[in-house]
Amino acid sequence: MISRWxxxxxxxxxxxxxxxxxxxxxxxxxxxxYLSFTNYTILNPGGWVGLSxxxxxxxxxxxxxxxxxxxxxxxxxxxxxxxxxxxxxxxxNAGIRAVALFRGAIYLPGxxxxxxxxxxxxxxxxxxxxxxxAIIKMIGIPPQNWLQDPELALPxxxxxxxxxxxxxxxxxYLAGLQGIPTHLYEAASIDGATxxxxxxxxxxxxxxxxxxxxxxTLTIRSFQVFDIVYILTGGxxxxxxxxxxxxxxxxxxxxxxxxxxxxxxxxxxxxxxxVTMVNYRVGSKRTMD
Amino acid sequence: MKxxxxxxxxxxxxxxxxxxxxxxVSILMIAPLLIMIFTSLKGDSEIANTxxxxxxxxxxxxxxxxAMQVGNWAVYFKNSLIVTVLAVGGSLIFNSLSGxxxxxxxxKGRDLIFIALLLGLMVPPQVTIIPQFILLKSVPLFGxxxxxxxxxxxxxxxxxxxxxxxLSGSLGIFLARQFYLGFPREMDEAASIDGSGxxxxxxxxxxxLSGPLLATLGILKTVHVWNDFFHPxxxxxxxxxxxxQLGLQVFHGxxxxxxxxxxxxxxxVSLPLCIAFFVFQRHFVQSLIPTSVKG
Numbered sequence: 359m360i361s362r363w364x365x366x367x368x369x370x371x372x373x374x375x376x377x378x379x380x381x382x383x384x385x386x387x388x389x390x391x392y393l394s395f396t397n398y399t400i401l402n403p404g405g406w407v408g409l410s411x412x413x414x415x416x417x418x419x420x421x422x423x424x425x426x427x428x429x430x431x432x433x434x435x436x437x438x439x440x441x442x443x444x445x446x447x448x449x450x451n452a453g454i455r456a457v458a459l460f461r462g463a464i465y466l467p468g469x470x471x472x473x474x475x476x477x478x479x480x481x482x483x484x485x486x487x488x489x490x491x492a493i494i495k496m497i498g499i500p501p502q503n504w505l506q507d508p509e510l511a512l513p514x515x516x517x518x519x520x521x522x523x524x525x526x527x528x529x530x531y532l533a534g535l536q537g538i539p540t541h542l543y544e545a546a547s548i549d550g551a552t553x554x555x556x557x558x559x560x561x562x563x564x565x566x567x568x569x570x571x572x573x574x575t576l577t578i579r580s581f582q583v584f585d586i587v588y589i590l591t592g593g594x595x596x597x598x599x600x601x602x603x604x605x606x607x608x609x610x611x612x613x614x615x616x617x618x619x620x621x622x623x624x625x626x627x628x629x630x631x632x633v634t635m636v637n638y639r640v641g642s643k644r645t646m647d
Numbered sequence: 648m649k650x651x652x653x654x655x656x657x658x659x660x661x662x663x664x665x666x667x668x669x670x671x672v673s674i675l676m677i678a679p680l681l682i683m684i685f686t687s688l689k690g691d692s693e694i695a696n697t698x699x700x701x702x703x704x705x706x707x708x709x710x711x712x713x714a715m716q717v718g719n720w721a722v723y724f725k726n727s728l729i730v731t732v733l734a735v736g737g738s739l740i741f742n743s744l745s746g747x748x749x750x751x752x753x754x755k756g757r758d759l760i761f762i763a764l765l766l767g768l769m770v771p772p773q774v775t776i777i778p779q780f781i782l783l784k785s786v787p788l789f790g791x792x793x794x795x796x797x798x799x800x801x802x803x804x805x806x807x808x809x810x811x812x813x814l815s816g817s818l819g820i821f822l823a824r825q826f827y828l829g830f831p832r833e834m835d836e837a838a839s840i841d842g843s844g845x846x847x848x849x850x851x852x853x854x855x856l857s858g859p860l861l862a863t864l865g866i867l868k869t870v871h872v873w874n875d876f877f878h879p880x881x882x883x884x885x886x887x888x889x890x891x892q893l894g895l896q897v898f899h900g901x902x903x904x905x906x907x908x909x910x911x912x913x914x915x916v917s918l919p920l921c922i923a924f925f926v927f928q929r930h931f932v933q934s935l936i937p938t939s940v941k942g
Contacts, residue, residue, distance in 0.1 A: 367845055368754040375745040376760060378815035383767045386778035393777060400781075446672055454665050462928050463673035466680065469924045469931070470917050471874035473892045477899060477913040478683040481906050487694060489682055489701075524676070526935060533936045553661075571937065582771050585876045589896060603773045611881060616777050623774045634769045 387627070393620035400614045411621035421622060423597045424605040427512060431601065432580040434516045435523070440572055442520070443527020444565070448557065450528070451535040461532070465525030472522075472585035479518050479590065480505075508598035511591050515599050518586055523579075527572055534568035535561070574637045581629055602626050687711070687910035694907050707907070714911035717901075722887060723894035727873060729806060730890060734813040735868045739861055741814055746823020746860075747849050751835055761824070767817030776881060783808045783882065808882040809890070813872060819864050826860040827853060863934040866927070873920060891916045 394411055398404030415421055446464060450457055467475065482490050483504040491501035504514050538561065546556050584603040587593060593600030593608070600608075602622060610619035682701070686694070687710055689703040748754075749761050783802040786792060791799025802808045830853070838848040876892045883889060889897065895916050899909055924931050 364844065365754070368748050368752045368757075371748040371752075371846065371849075372745040372760070374741045375815045375820055376764065378741075378811065379764055379767060379817070379820075381782070382779055382812040382815065383770055383775055383817070384763065386775035386782065387770055389778035389781075390774055400784075446669075449665050449669050449672075452662075452665055454662055454669070456666075458928060460669045460673050461932070462925060464676045465932075466677055466921065466924070469870065469920050470680075471876065471892050471895075471920075473874075473876050473895045474913045474917045477895065477909055478679045480899070481686055481910060482679055482682060484906065487696070487906070521676070521679070529932050529935050578771070582773060584773065588880075589876075589899075603771075606773055606776075607881070610777050610780075616781070620777055623777065626771055627769075627774045630771050630774075631769055 390620045390623055390627070393617055394624045396617045396620075397615075398617040398620075400616065404617055407617065411618045414618060415621055415625070420597055420600065421602075421605055424593075424600045424602050425625075427597075427599060428581060428583070428601045430512060431516055431519070431583060432577060434513070435519050435580055436573060436576045439520050439523045439527050439576055440569060442524050443572070444531050444562075444569075446524065446528045447531035447535055448561065450532055461529070464528055467522045468525040470522070473589060475518065475522055476586050476589035479514075483514065505591050506595050508596050511595060511599045515587060515590055518590065519580075519583065523576065527576070530568060530572055531565065534565050538564045570637075570640060574633060577633050578630060581626060581633075683910045684914055687714075687907055687914050689907050691905070691907065694905075710907050710911045711915065714898075714908040715915065717908065718894055718898050718912075719886060719889075720891075720894065720912075720915070723889050723891045726806075726888060727890045727892075730809045731869060731872045733806070734810045734872045735865055737810070737814045738816055738819055738868050739864055742816065742819035742823045742864055743854065743857055743860060744849065746820055746825075747827045747853055748845070749820070749824045750827035751830075751848075751853075752845050764817050764820055768821065772877065776877075779812060780881060804883045804885050804888050806888075809872075809875075809878060812878075813868070816868070819868070822864060823860060826857070830856075859933075862927075862930045866931055866934040869923075870920060 393404075395406055395408060396404040397407045397411075450460055454460075470478075482488055485491065485501065485503045485506070490504070495501055502510060505511050542560050542564070543556055546560060551559070582603055583601050584607065587599055587601050587604050588607070591599040593604045602625065606619050606622045606626070609622060610616050685702055688706045688708065689710075690705055690707050693704060749757060780803070784800055785796030786801035786807075787794050787796045789799070789807075790801045790803065790805060792801050793799075802811070834852060835848065838852055843851060874892060875890070876896065879888075879890045879893045880896075883893065895912055898912050
C-alpha cells in the first residue's frame with residue numbers, strides 16, 4: 359500500500375504546476391497555431407481557411423511596417439543598452455565607494471512599471487509645457503512634437519526603453535566583472551598595459567558569455583515590446599511606432615479578428631524560437647570548447 | 648614598495664573622476680523620476696507655465712489627496728494587492744514543491760514532463776493571450792456561463808483570470824529545480840533512514856532551507872504581477888476589477904490636462920516597489936542574476 363502511494367505522490371506534488379502549465383501555456387500554443395488557420399472571431403466560431411491568414415500577412419502593409427519597426431527597435435535598443443550597461447558596470451567595479459547607492463539609483467527606472475515610466479515621459483516630452491522642450495529651447499533648438507512626429511516617435515520610444523533597461527544590463531555585467539580573476543589584470547599590469555588596454559583585451563573578451571546572455575534576453579524582450587508603445591503613441595502617428603505585439607492586440611481585441619491575429623502571433627513565436635535555438639547552439643558550442 | 652605608492656597616487660584622482668562620472672550618470676537616470684515628483688507638487692498655473700522652474704514655487708501636497716479622489720484608487724490598490732499576494736504566494740508553493748520533486752525524486756516520465764515544461768520558456772505571453780482569453784471566457788458555470796461555457800464571460804473580468812494563469816511559470820520551476828539540485832545526496836538518505844517520505848522531507852528539511860530561492864522567485868513574481876499592464880488590460884473591463892496599473896492608464900486617458908495630478912498618481916503607484924527595492928536591494932539584484940552568470 360505504502361509503496362503504491364509513494365509511486366503516485368511525486369505526480370501529485372507536481373500536479374498543480376503541470377496542470378496550470380498545460381492548460382494555460384502548452385495547449386494555448388497549439389490552439390494558437392490552429393486558430394491561425396481559421397477565421398475565428400469572438401462572435402463566430404470560425405472555419406478552416408487554410409493559409410489565407412498567412413497570405414494576408416504577406417500583403418498587409420501595416421504588418422510589414424510593424425515588423426520593420428520591431429526590427430529597428432530591436433537593433434537600436436539592444437546595442438546601446440549593452441554598451442552603456444557595460445560602461446556603467448565597469449565604472450562601478452573600479453573599487454569606488456558607495457557602490458550600492460549608485461547601483462540603486464541607476465537600476466531604479468527598472469523597478470517602475472511601464473505605465474508609470476510612460477506617464478513620466480509623457481510629461482517630459484509634452485509638446486507645449488514639457489521640460490525637454492523647455493531645455494532645448496534654451497539652447498536654441500525649436501520645440502518638437504516628439505510623440506506626434508512620425509520621424510521622431512520611434513527613436514523617442516527606443517530611448518525610453520533603453521533608459522529602463524540600462525540598469526538591468528549593468529547588474530548582469532557587474533556580476534560578470536566580479537567573476538574575472540584579478541591575476542589576469544595583475545599580469546597585464548606587469549606587462550605595462552594601461553587601464554583602457556586592460557579593458558579592451560581582458561575585460562571585454564572575458565565578458566563574452568555575459569554579453570551574449572544579455573543580447574539574447576534583450577532581443578526576446580525587444581520583440582515583445584508593447585506597453586510603452588501602447589501608452590506613449592498607441593502605435594501612431596501613421597503606424598510609425600506600431601510593433602508586432604501592438605498589431606496582435608489591435609487585431610485580436612479591437613477588431614476581434616482572432617484568426618488573423620493568431621497568424622501574427624505565430625510569427626512572433628517563430629522569431630522567439632529561432633533566437634532561443636541560436637542561444638542554445640552557441641551555448642552548447644561553448645561548453646564543448 | 649615604490650610601485651605601490653605610485654599606483655595609490657594614480658588611483659586617487661581617477662577615483663574622484665569616477666565618482667563624478669557616476670554621479671552624473673545617476674542623476675541623469677533618476678532625473679525623470681525627480682521631475683515626476685517635483686511636477687506632482689506644482690500648482691495648476693505652474694504646470695501651464697512653459698518657463699516654469701524645476702522645483703515647485705509652492706509645494707502643493709494636497710495634489711496627492713486630489714489625485715486619489717479622482718477614480719477609485721482604494722479599489723485599484725485592493726485589487727492589485729489581492730492579485731499579487733495570491734499569485735506570488737501560490738506560485739511560490741507550487742514552484743518550490745514541483746522544483747523539489749523534479750530535482751530530488753525519481754519517477755517515471757520525469758524528464759519528459761520537465762522538458763515539456765521548459766518549452767514554455769520559449770513562449771512569449773502574447774502568443775498565448777488569444778487562446779487564454781477564449782479559454783477564460785469559456786469556463787463553465789462562472790460569470791453567467793452555462794455548463795458548456797457559453798452565454799457569459801466566464802473567468803474574464805474576475806480575480807481568477809489575473810491569478811490562476813500566474814500560478815505556474817516555467818522559469819520559476821526551472822530555477823527551483825536548479826536550487827534543489829544543489830543539495831548533497833546524503834540529505835535524502837538521512838531523511839529516508841529517518842523514515843520520512845518525500846513530502847515530509849520537503850516540508851521538514853528542504854523548505855526551511857529554501858529562503859534564498861523563495862526570495863528570488865518572490866521578488867521576480869511580485870515585480871511581474873504588480874507591474875503587469877498587459878493581462879489586466881485584456882482580461883478585465885469593469886472598474887471594480889481594475890488594477891493600479893490599469894487605473895493609472897485610465898486616469899491618464901480621462902485627465903490628460905492635469906499633469907500634476909497624473910504625476911502624483913504615478914508616484915503613489917510606484918512607491919510600494921521603490922520602497923521594497925531600497926529595503927531589499929541586495930535581494931533584488933540577486934534575483935536578476937541567472938545561475939549561469941554567477942557560476
